[in-house]
Amino acid sequence: MAHAAPRTRLTDQRRTGTPDVFSERVHAMARLGTPVVLGLIFGYWAAANARRGGPITGWNLLLGFLSAAAFIVVYLALQAIAPRLPRELHAAAWGVFTACAVGFLISQSDESVLRSAWLGLVAGAGVFGLLFYRYYSREDTEQRRTPQG
Template identity: 40%
Template sequence: MATQAAMPHGRRRRHGTTERQHHSPLGFLLPAVLAVTAGIWAASVLRFQDGGIADGAQWLVGILCAVVLGALAFGLGRIQHRLPRELRAASYGALTGATIGFLTSLAGGSVLRSAGIGLACGLATGLAMFYAFYVRE
Protein backbone atom coordinates (compact mmCIF):
# COMPACT_ATOMS: atom_id res chain seq x y z
CA MET A 1 0.00 0.00 0.00
CA ALA A 2 1.41 3.36 -0.99
CA THR A 3 1.70 6.09 1.61
CA GLN A 4 2.20 9.75 1.22
CA ALA A 5 5.21 11.49 2.75
CA ALA A 6 4.48 14.38 5.08
CA MET A 7 5.75 17.65 3.70
CA PRO A 8 6.34 20.79 5.71
CA HIS A 9 3.58 23.29 5.11
CA GLY A 10 5.44 26.43 6.15
CA ARG A 11 6.66 29.05 3.75
CA ARG A 12 10.09 28.27 2.41
CA ARG A 13 12.27 30.66 0.47
CA ARG A 14 14.52 29.37 -2.20
CA HIS A 15 18.19 30.21 -1.82
CA GLY A 16 19.32 32.98 -4.10
CA THR A 17 15.95 34.63 -4.53
CA THR A 18 15.30 38.15 -3.39
CA GLU A 19 11.59 37.96 -2.65
CA ARG A 20 10.19 40.84 -0.73
CA GLN A 21 8.43 39.79 2.44
CA HIS A 22 5.02 41.27 3.13
CA HIS A 23 4.37 41.91 6.79
CA SER A 24 0.96 41.69 8.34
CA PRO A 25 -0.53 44.56 10.35
CA LEU A 26 -0.20 42.37 13.45
CA GLY A 27 3.58 42.67 13.12
CA PHE A 28 3.26 46.40 13.74
CA LEU A 29 0.25 46.38 16.05
CA LEU A 30 1.44 43.86 18.64
CA PRO A 31 4.74 45.61 19.52
CA ALA A 32 2.90 48.94 19.63
CA VAL A 33 0.26 47.63 22.04
CA LEU A 34 2.92 46.02 24.25
CA ALA A 35 4.95 49.23 24.25
CA VAL A 36 2.01 51.46 25.13
CA THR A 37 0.93 49.06 27.89
CA ALA A 38 4.41 48.96 29.44
CA GLY A 39 4.80 52.74 29.12
CA ILE A 40 1.52 53.45 30.85
CA TRP A 41 2.37 50.87 33.50
CA ALA A 42 5.76 52.50 34.16
CA ALA A 43 4.30 56.01 34.36
CA SER A 44 1.44 54.93 36.63
CA VAL A 45 3.74 52.99 38.97
CA LEU A 46 5.88 56.08 39.43
CA ARG A 47 2.81 58.27 39.89
CA PHE A 48 1.32 56.05 42.58
CA GLN A 49 4.67 55.86 44.36
CA ASP A 50 5.16 59.61 44.46
CA GLY A 51 1.50 60.49 44.89
CA GLY A 52 -0.15 63.62 43.60
CA ILE A 53 -0.51 64.59 39.98
CA ALA A 54 1.57 63.22 37.14
CA ASP A 55 4.58 65.32 36.28
CA GLY A 56 6.93 65.38 33.30
CA ALA A 57 9.53 63.02 34.72
CA GLN A 58 6.98 60.23 35.20
CA TRP A 59 5.70 60.62 31.66
CA LEU A 60 9.26 60.77 30.32
CA VAL A 61 10.11 57.44 31.95
CA GLY A 62 6.89 55.95 30.56
CA ILE A 63 7.61 57.21 27.05
CA LEU A 64 11.21 55.99 27.14
CA CYS A 65 10.08 52.59 28.40
CA ALA A 66 7.50 52.39 25.59
CA VAL A 67 9.97 53.41 22.89
CA VAL A 68 12.68 50.99 23.99
CA LEU A 69 10.33 48.03 24.44
CA GLY A 70 8.53 48.78 21.17
CA ALA A 71 11.78 48.99 19.22
CA LEU A 72 13.14 45.75 20.73
CA ALA A 73 9.88 43.86 20.19
CA PHE A 74 9.57 45.15 16.62
CA GLY A 75 13.19 44.23 15.85
CA LEU A 76 12.79 40.77 17.34
CA GLY A 77 9.63 40.25 15.30
CA ARG A 78 11.54 41.11 12.12
CA ILE A 79 14.44 38.70 12.67
CA GLN A 80 12.64 35.88 14.47
CA HIS A 81 12.30 33.69 11.37
CA ARG A 82 16.07 33.65 10.88
CA LEU A 83 16.73 32.29 14.37
CA PRO A 84 16.58 28.65 15.42
CA ARG A 85 13.66 27.86 17.71
CA GLU A 86 15.81 27.62 20.85
CA LEU A 87 17.37 31.04 20.35
CA ARG A 88 14.04 32.54 19.34
CA ALA A 89 12.36 31.26 22.51
CA ALA A 90 15.30 32.48 24.62
CA SER A 91 15.04 35.92 22.97
CA TYR A 92 11.36 36.24 23.80
CA GLY A 93 12.05 35.05 27.34
CA ALA A 94 14.89 37.54 27.79
CA LEU A 95 12.78 40.43 26.50
CA THR A 96 9.87 39.51 28.78
CA GLY A 97 12.10 38.94 31.81
CA ALA A 98 13.96 42.21 31.36
CA THR A 99 10.71 44.16 30.96
CA ILE A 100 9.02 42.61 33.99
CA GLY A 101 12.19 43.00 36.08
CA PHE A 102 12.47 46.68 35.12
CA LEU A 103 8.84 47.38 35.92
CA THR A 104 9.18 45.55 39.25
CA SER A 105 12.20 47.67 40.14
CA LEU A 106 10.22 50.82 39.33
CA ALA A 107 7.56 49.67 41.78
CA GLY A 108 10.10 49.79 44.59
CA GLY A 109 11.19 46.17 44.69
CA SER A 110 14.71 45.33 45.77
CA VAL A 111 17.31 44.31 43.23
CA LEU A 112 17.06 40.67 44.28
CA ARG A 113 13.25 40.67 44.11
CA SER A 114 13.23 42.39 40.70
CA ALA A 115 15.81 39.99 39.33
CA GLY A 116 13.98 36.98 40.74
CA ILE A 117 10.59 37.97 39.37
CA GLY A 118 12.12 38.91 36.01
CA LEU A 119 14.03 35.62 35.84
CA ALA A 120 10.95 33.58 36.73
CA CYS A 121 8.79 35.35 34.14
CA GLY A 122 11.53 35.11 31.53
CA LEU A 123 12.02 31.38 32.09
CA ALA A 124 8.29 30.72 31.99
CA THR A 125 7.91 32.72 28.77
CA GLY A 126 10.95 31.08 27.19
CA LEU A 127 9.69 27.58 27.99
CA ALA A 128 6.18 28.37 26.76
CA MET A 129 7.52 29.88 23.54
CA PHE A 130 9.84 26.93 22.96
CA TYR A 131 6.91 24.56 23.37
CA ALA A 132 4.80 26.62 20.97
CA PHE A 133 7.57 26.78 18.36
CA TYR A 134 8.42 23.07 18.76
CA VAL A 135 4.81 22.00 18.29
CA ARG A 136 4.21 24.29 15.33
CA GLU A 137 7.38 23.59 13.34
Protein backbone atom coordinates (compact mmCIF):
# COMPACT_ATOMS: atom_id res chain seq x y z
CA MET A 1 0.00 0.00 0.00
CA ALA A 2 1.41 3.40 -0.96
CA HIS A 3 1.47 6.27 1.49
CA ALA A 4 1.94 9.94 0.84
CA ALA A 5 5.26 11.34 1.90
CA PRO A 6 5.11 13.71 4.85
CA ARG A 7 4.94 17.29 3.75
CA THR A 8 7.27 19.84 5.26
CA ARG A 9 5.67 22.97 6.60
CA LEU A 10 6.27 25.86 4.24
CA THR A 11 7.56 29.10 5.70
CA ASP A 12 4.98 31.22 3.87
CA GLN A 13 1.94 29.35 5.18
CA ARG A 14 -0.37 30.96 7.66
CA ARG A 15 -2.08 29.16 10.50
CA THR A 16 -5.00 28.44 8.21
CA GLY A 17 -2.83 26.10 6.17
CA THR A 18 -3.36 27.97 2.92
CA PRO A 19 -0.21 28.95 1.06
CA ASP A 20 0.56 32.59 0.38
CA VAL A 21 0.96 32.67 -3.39
CA PHE A 22 2.23 36.25 -3.57
CA SER A 23 5.60 37.46 -2.37
CA GLU A 24 6.13 40.15 0.26
CA ARG A 25 7.01 42.60 -2.52
CA VAL A 26 3.64 42.06 -4.20
CA HIS A 27 1.86 42.58 -0.88
CA ALA A 28 3.79 45.80 -0.26
CA MET A 29 2.96 47.10 -3.74
CA ALA A 30 -0.72 46.22 -3.29
CA ARG A 31 -0.76 47.93 0.10
CA LEU A 32 0.20 51.20 -1.61
CA GLY A 33 -1.39 50.58 -5.01
CA THR A 34 -4.90 49.88 -3.72
CA PRO A 35 -5.39 53.32 -2.11
CA VAL A 36 -3.95 55.06 -5.17
CA VAL A 37 -6.21 53.25 -7.64
CA LEU A 38 -9.29 53.66 -5.43
CA GLY A 39 -8.42 57.33 -4.88
CA LEU A 40 -8.16 57.99 -8.61
CA ILE A 41 -11.51 56.30 -9.19
CA PHE A 42 -13.01 58.33 -6.33
CA GLY A 43 -11.61 61.60 -7.72
CA TYR A 44 -12.90 60.88 -11.22
CA TRP A 45 -16.31 59.95 -9.83
CA ALA A 46 -16.52 63.13 -7.72
CA ALA A 47 -15.52 65.30 -10.68
CA ALA A 48 -18.01 63.56 -12.97
CA ASN A 49 -20.81 64.06 -10.44
CA ALA A 50 -19.91 67.73 -9.95
CA ARG A 51 -19.91 68.64 -13.64
CA ARG A 52 -23.32 66.97 -14.18
CA GLY A 53 -22.65 66.12 -17.82
CA GLY A 54 -21.27 69.54 -18.68
CA PRO A 55 -17.88 70.42 -20.09
CA ILE A 56 -14.70 69.56 -18.24
CA THR A 57 -13.22 72.68 -16.70
CA GLY A 58 -10.08 73.48 -14.75
CA TRP A 59 -12.06 73.70 -11.52
CA ASN A 60 -13.56 70.32 -12.25
CA LEU A 61 -10.10 68.81 -12.72
CA LEU A 62 -8.91 70.49 -9.54
CA LEU A 63 -11.86 69.03 -7.62
CA GLY A 64 -11.09 65.56 -8.98
CA PHE A 65 -7.41 65.66 -8.10
CA LEU A 66 -7.97 67.18 -4.66
CA SER A 67 -10.68 64.61 -3.91
CA ALA A 68 -8.36 61.81 -5.01
CA ALA A 69 -5.48 63.17 -2.93
CA ALA A 70 -7.66 63.54 0.18
CA PHE A 71 -9.05 60.02 -0.28
CA ILE A 72 -5.56 58.53 -0.65
CA VAL A 73 -4.15 60.35 2.38
CA VAL A 74 -7.05 59.40 4.66
CA TYR A 75 -7.05 55.80 3.39
CA LEU A 76 -3.30 55.42 4.05
CA ALA A 77 -3.61 56.99 7.50
CA LEU A 78 -6.51 54.71 8.36
CA GLN A 79 -4.63 51.72 6.99
CA ALA A 80 -1.73 52.51 9.33
CA ILE A 81 -3.73 53.37 12.46
CA ALA A 82 -6.84 51.17 12.36
CA PRO A 83 -5.21 47.74 12.93
CA ARG A 84 -3.99 48.92 16.36
CA LEU A 85 -7.52 49.74 17.48
CA PRO A 86 -9.92 47.36 19.23
CA ARG A 87 -12.27 45.53 16.87
CA GLU A 88 -15.20 47.90 17.54
CA LEU A 89 -13.21 51.04 16.79
CA HIS A 90 -11.42 49.37 13.89
CA ALA A 91 -14.72 48.55 12.21
CA ALA A 92 -16.17 51.96 13.15
CA ALA A 93 -13.20 53.80 11.62
CA TRP A 94 -13.67 52.09 8.25
CA GLY A 95 -17.43 52.58 8.51
CA VAL A 96 -17.06 56.32 9.12
CA PHE A 97 -14.56 56.59 6.25
CA THR A 98 -17.02 54.83 3.94
CA ALA A 99 -19.93 56.97 5.13
CA CYS A 100 -18.00 60.19 4.50
CA ALA A 101 -16.81 59.05 1.06
CA VAL A 102 -20.26 57.95 -0.10
CA GLY A 103 -21.91 61.05 1.37
CA PHE A 104 -19.42 63.30 -0.43
CA LEU A 105 -19.95 61.55 -3.76
CA ILE A 106 -23.73 61.82 -3.46
CA SER A 107 -23.50 65.47 -2.41
CA GLN A 108 -21.65 66.32 -5.64
CA SER A 109 -24.73 65.38 -7.67
CA ASP A 110 -28.08 67.16 -7.60
CA GLU A 111 -29.27 65.23 -4.53
CA SER A 112 -30.23 66.94 -1.28
CA VAL A 113 -27.97 67.06 1.75
CA LEU A 114 -30.35 64.82 3.69
CA ARG A 115 -30.32 62.16 0.98
CA SER A 116 -26.53 62.20 0.74
CA ALA A 117 -26.23 61.96 4.53
CA TRP A 118 -28.78 59.14 4.68
CA LEU A 119 -27.08 57.11 1.94
CA GLY A 120 -23.69 57.70 3.52
CA LEU A 121 -24.96 56.49 6.88
CA VAL A 122 -26.52 53.38 5.33
CA ALA A 123 -23.29 52.53 3.49
CA GLY A 124 -21.18 53.21 6.60
CA ALA A 125 -23.44 51.08 8.79
CA GLY A 126 -23.19 48.23 6.30
CA VAL A 127 -19.40 48.39 6.24
CA PHE A 128 -19.29 48.61 10.04
CA GLY A 129 -21.49 45.53 10.41
CA LEU A 130 -19.52 43.52 7.88
CA LEU A 131 -16.12 44.41 9.31
CA PHE A 132 -17.19 44.01 12.93
CA TYR A 133 -18.33 40.48 12.16
CA ARG A 134 -15.05 39.77 10.34
CA TYR A 135 -12.87 41.09 13.15
CA TYR A 136 -14.99 39.48 15.87
CA SER A 137 -14.90 36.07 14.20
CA ARG A 138 -11.10 36.12 13.84
CA GLU A 139 -10.12 36.62 17.45
CA ASP A 140 -9.00 33.81 19.69
CA THR A 141 -10.43 33.19 23.16
CA GLU A 142 -8.04 35.69 24.78
CA GLN A 143 -9.42 38.49 22.55
CA ARG A 144 -6.24 38.75 20.50
CA ARG A 145 -6.30 39.02 16.75
CA THR A 146 -5.20 36.06 14.71
CA PRO A 147 -2.56 36.70 12.01
CA GLN A 148 -5.04 36.89 9.11
CA GLY A 149 -7.51 39.27 10.74
